[in-house]
Amino acid sequence: MLLLTPGPVQTRPETRAAMAADIAPWDRDFAPEYIRIRERVRDLAGGRAGVHATLPLQGAGHMMVEAAIRTFVPPAGRLLVPNNGTYADRIIRLAREAGRDPVTLPVPDTRGVTAQEIADALAADPTLSHVAMVYSETGSGILNDPAVVGEAVRAAGRRLIVDAVSAFGALPFDLSAQPECDAVLFTSNKCFEGMPGIGFAVCPIERARERAGKAGSWCFDLGDVLLHAERSGWGSFRFTPPVQALSAFGVALDLYDREGGQPARLARYTENMRLLRAGAERLGLRPYLDAAHQGPIILTLHQPDAPGFTLQGFVDALKRRGVLISNFFTTKTPTIRIGCIGAVTPDDIRRAVDAMAGALEEQGITRRAA
Ligand SMILES: *Cc1c(COP(=O)(O)O)cnc(C)c1O
Numbered sequence: 211m212l213l214l215t216p217g218p219v220q221t222r223p224e225t226r227a228a229m230a231a232d233i234a235p236w237d238r239d240f241a242p243e244y245i246r247i248r249e250r251v252r253d254l255a256g257g258r259a260g261v262h263a264t265l266p267l268q269g270a271g272h273m274m275v276e277a278a279i280r281t282f283v284p285p286a287g288r289l290l291v292p293n294n295g296t297y298a299d300r301i302i303r304l305a306r307e308a309g310r311d312p313v314t315l316p317v318p319d320t321r322g323v324t325a326q327e328i329a330d331a332l333a334a335d336p337t338l339s340h341v342a343m344v345y346s347e348t349g350s351g352i353l354n355d356p357a358v359v360g361e362a363v364r365a366a367g368r369r370l371i372v373d374a375v376s377a378f379g380a381l382p383f384d385l386s387a388q389p390e391c392d393a394v395l396f397t398s399n400k401c402f403e404g405m406p407g408i409g410f411a412v413c414p415i416e417r418a419r420e421r422a423g424k425a426g427s428w429c430f431d432l433g434d435v436l437l438h439a440e441r442s443g444w445g446s447f448r449f450t451p452p453v454q455a456l457s458a459f460g461v462a463l464d465l466y467d468r469e470g471g472q473p474a475r476l477a478r479y480t481e482n483m484r485l486l487r488a489g490a491e492r493l494g495l496r497p498y499l500d501a502a503h504q505g506p507i508i509l510t511l512h513q514p515d516a517p518g519f520t521l522q523g524f525v526d527a528l529k530r531r532g533v534l535i536s537n538f539f540t541t542k543t544p545t546i547r548i549g550c551i552g553a554v555t556p557d558d559i560r561r562a563v564d565a566m567a568g569a570l571e572e573q574g575i576t577r578r579a580a
Contacts, residue, residue, distance in 0.1 A: 212533045212558055216348050216376055216508045217271075217400045219552025221458075222465060225404060228458040235453045241445025243460055248444055250463055254472070255394055255412035256384035265411045265418060265435040268451050271375040271397045273430070274409035276304045278371045278393040279342065280425035281432040282417065283310050289340040289371075290315055290331055292323035292359070295349030296540040297373060301342050309426065313338060319347070319541065321503045322354040328362040340369045340392070346377035346507045349540040350498055351547075353505040356383060356391075364390040376400050376507050379466065380475045380551065385412055392417050393432070398455055401475060401507075403553050404462035407455030479506040482550040482559045489563030490548075493570060494580030498545055507551055513544040514570070516579035521546065527569035533562045 213220040233240055248264040255262070267277055279301070283289050287310055291301050294317040305312040315331045317323045323343070332338055341363050343354050356372045363370045372394045374383060379401030383394055393411045398404035411432050422433025429449075438448050469475060483506045487497055490511055498510035513519060524546065525537040539545040550559070570580060 211529070212554065212562060213552060214533060214535050214549045214554065214562055216536075216547070216549035216551060217397075218406050219400055219403055219549065220554050221403055221405060221462070222553045224465065225458045225462045225553075228461040229405060229454040231454070231457070233453045233457060235447050235451050235456075240453065240457075241443065244447075244456060245443075245445045247456065247460055247463065251410050252412055254379070256386045257412050258386055261415060262385055262412055263415050263418065263436055263439070265413055265432045265439075266451075267409050267411075267430070267432075267435065268407070268449060269409055270406070271373070271395065271409055272300065272304065274375070274395040274397070274411055275301055275342075275371075275373050276308060277425070277430040277432050278395055278411055279305050279310055280308050280427055280430045281421050282369065282371060282392040283340050283342075284424070285309060285426065287311070287339040288313055288335075288337050289342050290328070290335075290338045291342050292317050292328065292354060294319045294321070294323065294352060294354070295344065295347035297344040297348055297375075301344065301373060305342070312342075319350045320352065320499055322352055323359060325358050325362040328359050329366065332362070332366040332368055338368060340371060342371040343373065345372055345374040345381060345383075346505050348376045348508055351505050351508040351510050352499060352503050353377070353381070356388065356394075360388045360390055364388075371395070376551070377505075378402075379472065380479050380506065382472060382476075385414075389414075398459040398462070401479075401551050402459065402462050402466060403551075404459040405452075405455040407452030408459065476506065478555070479550050481556050482506075482554055483509060485556055485559045486548060486550055486563065489559070490566065493563070493567055494577035495546070495566075496580075498541060507549070509548045509550060510539070510541060511546045511548070513539075513546055514575050514580040516573075516575050518574040518579075520573075523573055524569050527572045528565050531565035531568055533565045
């Protein structure tokens with residue numbers, strides 16, 4: 211089965227194979243592996259030894275976002291959330307339920323937020339301590355550029371949290387060039403093509419240290435993750451980790467390096483997107499975004515407004531042809547969402563477009579009706 215979902219993504223057999231062992235996380239053979247993963251991840255984020263640290267948590271990406279909010283936004287703190295999609299909605303909910311006060315900056319879900327919009331919103335409200343943003347909005351496929359947003363945040367003397375879960379590893383990010391950034395967040399899955407199970411925050415060490423003990427949660431305190439590492443070693447864990455997922459992540463990082471790192475991954479995903487978008491348009495399916503605002507991570511298409519079409523029917527027909535896509539959508543109008551990320555090649559995408567043609571035909575949908 212070819213997974214064209216924006217998480218969990220298609221993985222390589224070598225990566226999955228690394229799961230097939232019993233491992234004790236505190237074992238003297240495994241601890242150095244974990245230390246090395248933390249260093250590699252820090253370096254990939256543009257972090258520097260002694261200045262930045264990788265602070266992992268067991269679990270999903272949402273938990274990293276909650277942890278970063280709880281750790282860095284003070285209990286009485288207010289955070290600005292440029293909102294152009296579902297994952298921004300989720301930041302707002304996570305912040306609210308953590309007792310923080312999120313302030314929405316509405317942005318159309320068909321383009322990224324601009325530096326001017328951020329600057330104006332921060333100037334209008336001096337009580338905002340943070341901006342929390344989504345890099346690749348997995349709801350629609352648009353990008354918000356953290357370098358652009360970060361510059362406005364820096365100029366206003368505020369702090370930044372970046373949900374880079376669906377972007378990191380493929381889209382560029384440089385923590386050393388963004389001193390306003392408290393945390394960049396991502397997971398073992400998505401663009402690193404690892405197994406789900408572990409999330410990462412890369413943070414400035416001094417900021418994490420200052421904030422330790424203030425999260426209102428032991429589990430979600432990234433400052434406590436730092437203090438624990440300093441006390442017990444960078445190869446140690448506070449709680450039982452998904453150790454097989456970590457081991458597989460080490461293999462996924464090797465494959466990432468061998469492919470050529472971030473530029474190579476971005477190039478492959480960009481080519482996947484180009485072929486998928488062009489193929490969908492040939493079939494008569496209309497993209498949700500203008501080409502100028504289309505990111506390389508996920509393609510969103512309007513559902514055909516034809517009597518024979520149902521999303522579940524389309525998903526089932528595709529699955530019978532060996533391709534699995536999401537059976538839900540998160541835009542306000544009905545759409546089809548197809549991921550371009552994961553261990554997926556341009557040839558896979560060509561086969562997927564053929565499968566889409568067959569699935570539409572099976573539902574009796576002609577090019578014109580689509
Ligand atoms: C996938 C994703 C997450 C996290 O999802 P989990 O299911 O919690 O791992 C967060 N933000 C964005 C933008 C994502 O695409």
